[in-house]
Amino acid sequence: NAGVTQTPKFQVLKTGQSMTLQCAQDMNHNSMYWYRQDPGMGLRLIYYSASEGTTDKGEVPNGYNVSRLNKREFSLRLESAAPSQTSVYFCATNRASNQPQHFGDGTRLSIL
Amino acid sequence: EDQVTQSPEALRLQEGESSSLNCSYTVSGLRGLFWYRQDPGKGPEFLFTLYSAGEEKEKERLKATLTKKESFLHITAPKPEDSATYLCAVQASSGGSNYKLTFGKGTLLTVNP
Numbered sequence: 647n648a649g650v651t652q653t654p655k656f657q658v659l660k661t662g663q664s665m666t667l668q669c670a671q672d673m674n675h676n677s678m679y680w681y682r683q684d685p686g687m688g689l690r691l692i693y694y695s696a697s698e699g700t701t702d703k704g705e706v707p708n709g710y711n712v713s714r715l716n717k718r719e720f721s722l723r724l725e726s727a728a729p730s731q732t733s734v735y736f737c738a739t740n741r742a743s744n745q746p747q748h749f750g751d752g753t754r755l756s757i758l
Numbered sequence: 759e760d761q762v763t764q765s766p767e768a769l770r771l772q773e774g775e776s777s778s779l780n781c782s783y784t785v786s787g788l789r790g791l792f793w794y795r796q797d798p799g800k801g802p803e804f805l806f807t808l809y810s811a812g813e814e815k816e817k818e819r820l821k822a823t824l825t826k827k828e829s830f831l832h833i834t835a836p837k838p839e840d841s842a843t844y845l846c847a848v849q850a851s852s853g854g855s856n857y858k859l860t861f862g863k864g865t866l867l868t869v870n871p
Contacts (some may be wrong), residue, residue: 686863688762688801688845688861688864689845689859689861690846690861691858691859694857694858696857701802702857742764744790744849746804746807747792749794749801749802751800751801752799
């Protein structure tokens with residue numbers, strides 16, 4: 647069982663470039679999440695999808711868009727990358743809102 | 759606004775030296791408190807969920823407890839493989855999204871052999 651798979655694991659972009667981070671889960675979970683983790687700060691929610699066909703903004707959504715492609719896949723897009731978006735991005739899933747979230751191993755993104 | 763404060767920021771123990779990590783929280787109605795372990799270069803790994811004051815959960819050398827204002831993660835006779843960053847997160851039961859977790863900044867635990 648892979649659990650939650652994120653691709654790519656590492657990426658370097660130039661300012662202004664666009665990119666899509668991919669997340670796929672095989673846990674048959676309903677809800678999926680995108681977080682960013684920065685040094686000295688806790689994990690912060692960017693966007694989430696409570697169920698297939700729905701998406702909602704989290705704490706720090708500016709500069710990002712998401713797509714819930716199907717029950718398994720949830721992608722995060724940076725349309726015009728900025729250095730402030732240099733971070734480690736984590737995807738997570740859970741069966742229901744009060745259940746523990748299970749995380750992938752992250753995408754390390756650097757924007758020059 | 760929901761807040762989570764973890765202390766200490768870093769803790770260095772000798773193998774076998776028991777200690778506790780603290781997670782203080784302010785939330786408008788607690789729906790759940792979650793403990794995670796994070797190893798370098800990895801995503802957070804779920805450890806425990808606590809739902810109400812007085813609840814306790816145990817797993818190997820770890821024991822999590824919950825009061826109305828804080829949670830403790832007790833580590834008994836730690837081993838070097840327990841070295842990791844431990845994260846605490848809370849979920850509120852009222853106001854805003856039921857899906858949102860507020861995370862603390864974590865405690866970096868190092869256990870020396």
